[in-house]
Amino acid sequence: MNFGKAIEKLKQGYKVKRAGWNGKGIFIALKKASKDEAMTHDYIYIDTTGLQTTNSDAPLDRVPWLASQTDMLSEDWELV
Template sequence: MNFGQAIERIKAGKLVARKGWNGKGIYIGLIKPKDGDAMTHDFIYIDTTGLQTDNPDAPLDRVPWLASQTDMLAEDWQVVGD
């Protein structure tokens, strides 16, 4: 699927990833803050906590994410975790 379709999926509560991403176990999703949270607006995050890698220095985090032009133009988006 394309990036627009991937965005629609995350708005519907799904998690998505690019098939072409180098690391396996990485995905993006949407967080909708609740009253009292530090963040006050919905935001897209990337989760690398499940990254499968031999690199002991690879970050295993969940942080806000910003799409690259390559990501926005890609046609290899897929829903994960269904």
């Protein structure tokens, strides 16, 4: 799917990933803001905690994510 459809799926609560991303086990998701948390707006984050790699230095994190132009123009988005 394209990036616009991927964003719509995020808004519906799905996690999405790109087939073309390096490494398996990486996805993005939408975190909804809550009055009980410090963040006051929804944001997209990338989750690499399930990254399948032999690189022991690879970060296994959940951090806020910004799309690259390549990500925004890609047609290889898929549901996790």
